[in-house]
Amino acid sequence: MTTNFAHSYIHHDSIGNFDACKKYQHLVGEVIQRLYEKNLIKGFQMIIIEDGLQEVDELIPQKLVNTKTKGQYPYLFTRIQPNEINNCNIDEVMASYNSIRIS
DSSP: OOOSSOEEEEEGGGTTOHHHHHHHHHHHHHHHHHHHHTTSEEEEEEEEEOSHHHHHHTTOOHHHHHHHHTTOSOEEEEEEEEOTTSOOOHHHHHHTTTEEEOO
8 A cells, every 4th residue: 555654553462561572673673674675665663662651752642552452561563654666565564473553
């Protein structure tokens, strides 16, 4: 899907587990970095969110997130800016790593 807006994801399997968040951040961060280096995406950001204050600081829509996390912390939040020129299916890539698209 081509869009001017970043896609946002939460890694489902690591919700509430800091060590799992770090592991996933490293694993998938490398995959996403390669997509960026190949110009298949414009950019990305991966953040381990540890509390509600950090959600607010990062402009993460709490209502939307809470439907997935049930208010548990930490969780790994990822934003990816698609590249409108390429047809890289970011949703499919992220789903293969058990990430849920929230916007």
